[in-house]
Amino acid sequence: MNLKKNIQKANGKLGILIPGLGAVSTTFIAGTLAARKGIGQPIGSITQMGRIRLGKRTENRNPAIRDFVPLASLNDLVFGGWDITPDNAWEAATNAGVLDTELLVRLKDELEAIRPMKAVFDHSFVKNLDGEHVKHEKTKMDSAKALMLDIEQFKQKNGCDRMVMVWCASTEVYVEQQEIHQDLDKFEKALRDNHPAIAPSMIYAYAAIQSGIPFINGAPNLSCDIPAIVELANKLKVPIAGKDFKTGQTLMKTILGPGLKTRLIGIDGWFSTNILGNRDGKVLDDADSFKTKEVSKLSVLESILEAELYPELYKEMYHKVRINYYPPKGDDKESWDNIDIFGWLGYKMQIKVNFLCKDSILAAPVVLDLVLFIDLAHRAQMKGIQEWLSFYFKSPQTLQGLPPIHDIFQQKIKLENTLRHLMGEKLINHLGLDYYEEEQ
Numbered sequence: 001m002n003l004k005k006n007i008q009k010a011n012g013k014l015g016i017l018i019p020g021l022g023a024v025s026t027t028f029i030a031g032t033l034a035a036r037k038g039i040g041q042p043i044g045s046i047t048q049m050g051r052i053r054l055g056k057r058t059e060n061r062n063p064a065i066r067d068f069v070p071l072a073s074l075n076d077l078v079f080g081g082w083d084i085t086p087d088n089a090w091e092a093a094t095n096a097g098v099l100d101t102e103l104l105v106r107l108k109d110e111l112e113a114i115r116p117m118k119a120v121f122d123h124s125f126v127k128n129l130d131g132e133h134v135k136h137e138k139t140k141m142d143s144a145k146a147l148m149l150d151i152e153q154f155k156q157k158n159g160c161d162r163m164v165m166v167w168c169a170s171t172e173v174y175v176e177q178q179e180i181h182q183d184l185d186k187f188e189k190a191l192r193d194n195h196p197a198i199a200p201s202m203i204y205a206y207a208a209i210q211s212g213i214p215f216i217n218g219a220p221n222l223s224c225d226i227p228a229i230v231e232l233a234n235k236l237k238v239p240i241a242g243k244d245f246k247t248g249q250t251l252m253k254t255i256l257g258p259g260l261k262t263r264l265i266g267i268d269g270w271f272s273t274n275i276l277g278n279r280d281g282k283v284l285d286d287a288d289s290f291k292t293k294e295v296s297k298l299s300v301l302e303s304i305l306e307a308e309l310y311p312e313l314y315k316e317m318y319h320k321v322r323i324n325y326y327p328p329k330g331d332d333k334e335s336w337d338n339i340d341i342f343g344w345l346g347y348k349m350q351i352k353v354n355f356l357c358k359d360s361i362l363a364a365p366v367v368l369d370l371v372l373f374i375d376l377a378h379r380a381q382m383k384g385i386q387e388w389l390s391f392y393f394k395s396p397q398t399l400q401g402l403p404p405i406h407d408i409f410q411q412k413i414k415l416e417n418t419l420r421h422l423m424g425e426k427l428i429n430h431l432g433l434d435y436y437e438e439e440q
């Protein structure tokens with residue numbers, strides 16, 4: 001039996017601070033408000049609807065996860081954020097067009113009260129957007145300080161006991177790690193020097209962690225995935241997690257990929273294309289922003305299939321991912337996957353997947369679980385990169401040099417075992433020989 005970790009109680013209010021009041025964040029906020037009013041079900045959320053097996057299969061102990069680990073209650077969540085447009089959450093949710101007006105109207109007062117603070121924005125990082133509701137500080141360090149002041153004022157005004165920050169803003173252009181990202185001293189100097197390789201998402205991450213607040217990165221841009229920010233998080237004992245919420249086509253890939261690999265089915269090619277018409281699609285229509293997304297999406301299959309270990313099956317695989325902006329689709333993304341596979345004696349077969357999905361509907365429960373779990377991690381004195389939350393990400397952040405796990409089923413086992421570990425329960429390895437040994 002493990003020792004139960006010392007976890008502080010989830011008393012008081014938990015502030016959820018969100019850069020980016022767009023489709024994902026308003027769908028998350030409105031859905032959470034609906035769930036706490038009992039007018040909508042939080043489907044897809046492990047913290048709200050999931051169960052966990054404890055002990056042996058014969059013990060029949062399968063408590064709800066929210067009864068097993070001490071999580072903040074939905075009633076204690078308070079929402080705030082920043083955006084480059086001044087629209088409140090009601091206006092933003094209405095514009096996003098994900099949820100029905102009929103539902104939104106019932107939440108109108110609460111949504112209208114959520115007004116974004118002025119954003120830290122840099123057009124060179126999101127070329128297809130322009131914002132008027134933005135801060136104009138002299139240096140990037142001044143911008144970080146302005147965000148820290150926002151955070152403190154939000155905390156006071158709303159009487160929050162704890163807070164978490166989750167990046168739901170637009171995908172930034174592709175940036176490679178540079179020298180100034182390598183340690184905290186260099187990074188802080190670069191903030192003061194207004195270095196062009198510091199993206200707004202890094203400034204938010206820095207401000208959150210400096211304020212002692214866990215940070216989650218829902219987009220594929222680097223943000224907290226640089227050594228300087230990891231160093232800060234470890235130093236201040238703050239948990240961080242990223243990157244890029246796992247939804248839609250990539251979710252399907254991490255369900256199908258491990259399935260095919262498990263049966264040693266070969267793959268010649270996997271062509272994935274998407275059409276979507278929301279603002280995220282518009283941002284990704286810019287080649288540099290798409291490059292960030294592409295890198296995040298491509299790495300998934302390569303890691304799952306391990307071509308270096310199975311060259312006969314996967315070495316020649318041609319993998320292509322495309323995203324096309326097509327306004328009539330709105331948030332209703334449509335994706336097609338053509339998978340050319342081969343089996344026994346090399347005989348060829350094909351799988352076609354046509355997924356008509358609602359991206360933000362899949363992302364909302366991911367946001368909810370992440371904010372509740374990272375708050376749990378913080379109360380359990382866990383710091384730095386939270387790899388056990390890989391389950392929720394397309395491109396999980398890990399220790400530098402440590403290959404991430406992409407297989408969604410392995411990720412789930414890791415998540416559940418971490419919860420068991422925290423609560424002093426025996427880890428489950430699915431060996432199961434003990435049942436048969438007891439028989440003899």
Ligand SMILES: NC(=O)c1ccc[n+]([C@@H]2O[C@H](COP(=O)([O-])OP(=O)(O)OC[C@H]3O[C@@H](n4cnc5c(N)ncnc54)[C@H](O)[C@@H]3O)[C@@H](O)[C@H]2O)c1
Nearest residue numbers: 020022023024083119169170171219245247279280359363
């Ligand atoms: N929808 C999904 O399933 C999904 C999955 C994985 C990742 N993501 C990522 O989540 C993010 C949000 O997606 P979305 O569909 O809500 O997009 P969206 O365009 O509807 O919302 C993004 C919001 O961020 C704002 N913004 C841009 N730069 C900002 C800044 N510097 N500070 C504050 N606000 C800023 C924009 O004005 C916009 O309101 C995107 O990066 C997207 O790639 C979404």
